Amino acid sequence: MSTDLNRAAQRRSALWRIHCWAALLASPFALAAALTGLLYVFTPQIEHHLYAHLDQVRPQAQMQPLDEALKAARTAVPADWTLHSFSPAPEPSASHQFALVPPMKPPQAMQKPAQAEHGQHQAPTADKKAEFLKPIFGFPKNAVVVYINPYSLEVLGQLSTQERFTNWSRKLHSNWLQNNAWRWLIEFAASWMMVLLVSGMALAWPFKGLLPQARTTGRPAWKQWHVLLGVTLALMSLAITTTGLTWSQNAGQQVRVLRDATGQASPQIPASIHSDPTQGLPLLSWQQAWEAIQKSAPPIRMQILPPKSPHDAWRAAHMERTPPTDRFDLLLDAYTGEPLFYSGWGDQSLFGQATAVGIPFHRGELGWWNQALLLVFGLGVVFSLVSGWVMVFKRRRLGMPVLPELQHGAWASLPWWSWLVAASLLWLMPLLAISAAAVAMLEMAWWWRSRASLSTT
Numbered sequence: 001m002s003t004d005l006n007r008a009a010q011r012r013s014a015l016w017r018i019h020c021w022a023a024l025l026a027s028p029f030a031l032a033a034a035l036t037g038l039l040y041v042f043t044p045q046i047e048h049h050l051y052a053h054l055d056q057v058r059p060q061a062q063m064q065p066l067d068e069a070l071k072a073a074r075t076a077v078p079a080d081w082t083l084h085s086f087s088p089a090p091e092p093s094a095s096h097q098f099a100l101v102p103p104m105k106p107p108q109a110m111q112k113p114a115q116a117e118h119g120q121h122q123a124p125t126a127d128k129k130a131e132f133l134k135p136i137f138g139f140p141k142n143a144v145v146v147y148i149n150p151y152s153l154e155v156l157g158q159l160s161t162q163e164r165f166t167n168w169s170r171k172l173h174s175n176w177l178q179n180n181a182w183r184w185l186i187e188f189a190a191s192w193m194m195v196l197l198v199s200g201m202a203l204a205w206p207f208k209g210l211l212p213q214a215r216t217t218g219r220p221a222w223k224q225w226h227v228l229l230g231v232t233l234a235l236m237s238l239a240i241t242t243t244g245l246t247w248s249q250n251a252g253q254q255v256r257v258l259r260d261a262t263g264q265a266s267p268q269i270p271a272s273i274h275s276d277p278t279q280g281l282p283l284l285s286w287q288q289a290w291e292a293i294q295k296s297a298p299p300i301r302m303q304i305l306p307p308k309s310p311h312d313a314w315r316a317a318h319m320e321r322t323p324p325t326d327r328f329d330l331l332l333d334a335y336t337g338e339p340l341f342y343s344g345w346g347d348q349s350l351f352g353q354a355t356a357v358g359i360p361f362h363r364g365e366l367g368w369w370n371q372a373l374l375l376v377f378g379l380g381v382v383f384s385l386v387s388g389w390v391m392v393f394k395r396r397r398l399g400m401p402v403l404p405e406l407q408h409g410a411w412a413s414l415p416w417w418s419w420l421v422a423a424s425l426l427w428l429m430p431l432l433a434i435s436a437a438a439v440a441m442l443e444m445a446w447w448w449r450s451r452a453s454l455s456t457t
Contacts, residue, residue: 010413015202016404020392021439022196024402027385029189034385036173038378041364041371043166044321050165053156059092060151066096066286072153073098073146083306084143087319088290089150090301096148099139099161136303136317136329166320180249184431187248190241191432194425197237200230207231219394226387229380236377243358250430258428264351267329267343275334277310283334289314292337298326307334321365324356 047055066088074081077100087097139145139161147156161167168177175182204210204227212224230237245251259265284292286306293304293316300322305315314332324345331341348356357366364371392402426433 007413010407010410012203013404013407014410014414015199017406017410019196019199019203020403022192022199023385023388025435025439026189026192026196027388029185030193031382031385032176033173033186033189034378034381036169036176038375040169040173041374041378043169043364044371046169047165051159054147054159055095056093057089057095057149057151057156063089063150064153066290068153069096069148069150070098070286072148072155073100076146076155076158077144078102081144084140085303085305086286087301087303090299094150094301095156096150098146098148099143100146101140101143136305136315138303138320183249187245187251187429188431188435190244190248191251191429192435193237193241194245194429195432197230197234197241198421198425200227201234204231219391222387222390222394226384226391229384229387233377233380233384236373237381239358240362240377243355243362245429246355247359251428254428254430259351262351264349266349266352267347269329269331269341269343273313273331273340274311275307275313275340277335279335281335283307284314284332284337288337289332292332293330296339296342297328297330300326310334313340321360323366324353324360327356 066086070083070086073086073096074083080103081100082103084099084101086099089096141161143161144158145161145164146158148154149156171177174186176185210224210228210231212221212228216224246255289306290304293302293314297316301319302316303319307313313334314337316328316330316332318327318329327345329341329343330339332338333340345353345356360366361370364374396402426436
């Protein structure tokens with residue numbers, strides 16, 4: 001019996017050590033992510049206050065043709081700008097949105113093909129075709145969005161994509177308004193937050209006596225509330241951390257490898273899809289293309305890309321803040337309007353459906369209840385991180401070290417399956433593997449120093 005108790009104490013000291021290392025490494029960045037995430041949660045309300053004059057119009061009897069709306073949008077930008085894509089009004093009270101981009105200067109060495117100079121049709125190159133078939137993630141960063149009243153064709157205003165609050169707050173949350181080279185910090189924090197969650201749940205098991213006692217004060221009271229919130233928010237923490245890692249740079253790549261290896265990739269648009277200009281039919285007008293798209297697509301805010309060459313197709317896909325079951329990708333023949341490819345909710349893999357729900361849930365895009373849950377979660381994370389540091393400072397005031405002491409044989413006391421879990425997490429999160437190696441080196445140096453001190457005494 002005493003051997004079992006001793007082994008349990010050894011195991012607990014190892015878990016506590018891991019938990020404190022994870023908190024030490026993750027908490028500063030996780031606190032920043034939680035606070036900026038709380039701001040991002042309320043994006044719909046903030047944007048309604050800021051952009052109602054651009055997004056909303058007074059409904060009238062008849063919308064003007066999209067071709068006329070495009071002409072109106074072009075008057076708001078220089079003549080050499082090109083249309084990247086547009087988003088027609090999904091409801092009578094919404095405006096049209098046209099994303100126009102400035103011209104790109106081609107390299108001096110690039111020459112136009114002879115066929116193009118003579119006005120002959122030319123099939124798109126492999127690079128351009130691959131670019132067109134990539135997933136759509138909204139308007140490009142260099143675009144200016146022109147907002148048009150679909151009834152009067154009045155230019156309501158224009159706004160750079162990067163100036164929209166959604167993009168500003170997302171960039172604040174993901175890289176603190178720096179370039180993408182800083183995104184690793186959030187991934188680093190999320191990786192160690194996963195360790196914090198797993199080790200915290202192991203320490204709290206079997207989840208008995210979680211309710212704080214009214215008479216408890218001081219550090220024990222902070223600990224009771226810390227454990228209670230950690231266990232209560234565990235499922236939310238797992239969902240938010242996991243979905244955050246899926247679109248990170250390094251862990252996201254590992255997730256995609258695992259997804260593809262298990263046959264869970266989303267439906268891919270066949271590279272062979274193209275429109276046939278040899279039929280002698282004229283290109284569909286903007287209005288005709290939209291009407292053809294509406295026959296196959298759900299009535300939601302969507303983004304439509306026009307064909308960029310005679311062989312390209314019209315392409316339509318959902319915009320952000322779309323209900324997961326309404327998300328789609330559609331390609332139409334540029335001349336006949338016949339569907340060439342369609343992918344909807346039922347065509348997605350289980351992984352694709354999970355991410356289609358999980359990522360909008362992470363962003364608070366599923367409605368007020370989603371925002372309320374994330375508000376509670378965000379405040380709970382802030383309290384958990386702060387309370388953890390309060391306990392550390394209280395330990396220091398008692399003369400105890402920041403990191404708890406390891407009992408002899410602590411690492412050997414961990415069960416075999418815990419090492420399997422650790423190996424899986426290290427493979428899934430490369431930044432965790434790199435930083436964990438550094439932590440292991442510090443632990444070894446600490447061990448050698450302690451051993452040297454004992455030998456001299």
